[in-house]
Amino acid sequence: MPSLSQGSGGFGDRFVVQWTSLNHGNRWTAQNYRGRQHYFVTICSFRRRSVFAPPANCDFVLKLLRSESGTKVSRFAYCLMGDHLHFLAEGLQPASDLLLFLKSFKIKTSRWFAKRNNAILWQRGYYEHILRHRDQIEPVAWYIWLNQVRKGLTSTGVRVERIF
DSSP states (O other): EEEEOHHHHHHHHOOEEOOOOOGGGGGGOOGGGGGOOEEEEEEEEEGOOEEEEESSHHHHHHHHHHOOOOSSSSEEEEESSSSSSEEEEEETTTOBBBHHHHHHHHHHHHHHHHHHHOOOOOOSSSSEEEEOOOHHHHHHHHHHHHHHTTTTOOSOOOSSSSSO
């Protein structure tokens, strides 16, 4: 599971995410992914290939992320990099189910990608972190928004979809 810690304090470095190997056996039980909660999710492309450079691939994945987010799950922040997708999601209702949302999203995007590219889109599984405290949300959102800046892909490029 990812561990969250404070960075050195520089702009865009207030929040550091350290990933550790995630085995399906280490996940919480399904009921921990239901209800009104916040989640930090990262999904990586198969073999970490840079599959999101072509605009069509990027556009479709983001369009589906927006359409899959609806009345039960909302996304506050997202960043699609060349080989992975970060997003911050919120369960909006007691019946919200992050695992069902992720399963549907990965299946739909994988089928679309395979049909056009004859290749596998996502690696198995994903990384997630259940945010237990409301004060964790803003630093995680900024970590996501500034991901392209940290990687040197842009000097600004922060597009905020929702202020909380």
